Amino acid sequence: MIERWVRFWDQREAPNSLALIRIVLGSVLLVDLLLAGWFGVVELLWAPPPHGAATGALALPLPLAVRVLGASPETGFALWALAVGCCLLFVLGAAYRVASIGLVFAMVELSACQPAGDGIDALLRIALPVLAVSGAGKVWSVDAWFRKRRGKPPTATVTAWPRYLLFLQLVWLYTSAGYQRNLVPWGPLGGFIAVGNVLGDPHFARFAPGSLAPFHLLLRLGALATMLFELTSPLAFLWTWLEYRPSRGGRFGDFVRRRHVRWLWLGAGVSLHAGIALTMKLGLFPFGMLALYPAFLHPSELTRGLGEATKRVAKLRSLLAREHVATND
């Protein structure tokens, strides 16, 4: 039993899924951080009173940066600049290990200075250290490019456990969210009105509250689908296992594979977050969640999918080029 457990967590795989998470998650975080600079709110968010609304010198325990540099607007700005710089290097995969550890440090310090955050901030503080110790920088990165230039062979495999942990983290997040929901607005007793309620909240609705009332049936279906998706999320392990083991699961396994249940579940998750991004003002949340979705994909599935997409784009390009020549003739 212990041997099987160790063997499972000790598996190796190509680094592509982790690298894609690094690039997409880092990019959305970078945009989110740059927005603070764009809106001129770095001081408000991370400087202590009277300059801003950060906890500053009152935080318990005192953030390390505040202890060393003092509670000042300059400290808040320095932390933000460190986060932006490290995040850029993290996306590019340049000096990956140092940059990712720097990013983890900066994000922890920023949240200590400004504790008013949301779920995605907490999730990032869990996902970033996992990515920092992973092989996410071994491919599609500046480090890999330098390695190639030095004549070293590319890293073929890295440990798979960071991806498994992120997979587990996402499934747990959905499960935890699902069973903690108040069953009146989120269930049949209240008529599944929860999504409609959120879209009526003036602080979160993207469209004018009330303007989506004609689609109330769709909103109810949205709440039902959200609950089904979240409460069945632990089954994602089963769907994935059955897909990777074509000989297992008997008739049920065949049914799951034939009906592409795993892909339907993933599609439901993507639709859920796309719907949130479209209709609610939740900032980074839906994008940050979707950025972690490559954790659900084995690197071979990802590279196969990207290969297919590249082929299709090339085909489309040649078709367009031929049409262009024909039109000119």
Add this chain to the structure above:
Amino acid sequence: MIALVLAFGAVAGWPGHMPKMAEKFPRPLAALALEVSELQQKVLAPAAPVAGLLGITSEDWPLFPGTGGTRYRMWVEARKKRGGYTLLYRPHDDQHTYLAGTLEYRRVLNVWNPHHDWISGGYEDYVHWLAGRVFDDFASYHEVRVRMEEVTIRGGGAGFEPTDHFVYEETVRRSEVRP
């Protein structure tokens, strides 16, 4: 090591508002659930230094657990030395959009958006910061007021009902932030 992390994660995922959830449980189950809640901190104590170092506070994810009921709508107003208040910003009010992009940026919104029965500790400082911005942008204003109107969600996507009842009211005079 991974098994240990998973075990701590599972304990940290025990819902923080279990006492409220347990009210609906059958009595023996409720007692057990509450006991686990009390044990949680003791079990997590050995992992607390590492979790604290990484800023990991919980594995409990109550995302939009309850919706509807009473919510809020922020009003940002300012006035000259004499006269009444002028509305500068209010969410979903096309006529009053002062600093809308900035105020609706999620990190700023997290500071001023009230939760069910509490508001961020930085709210008062946020109001002072906002008042400073207003005074910089409008030389004529003497006083800024920020307050939250309680609104009732109608349900079914039908929007909200204003109540004309305000809470979390803060007023800042120019002399306080731009002496």
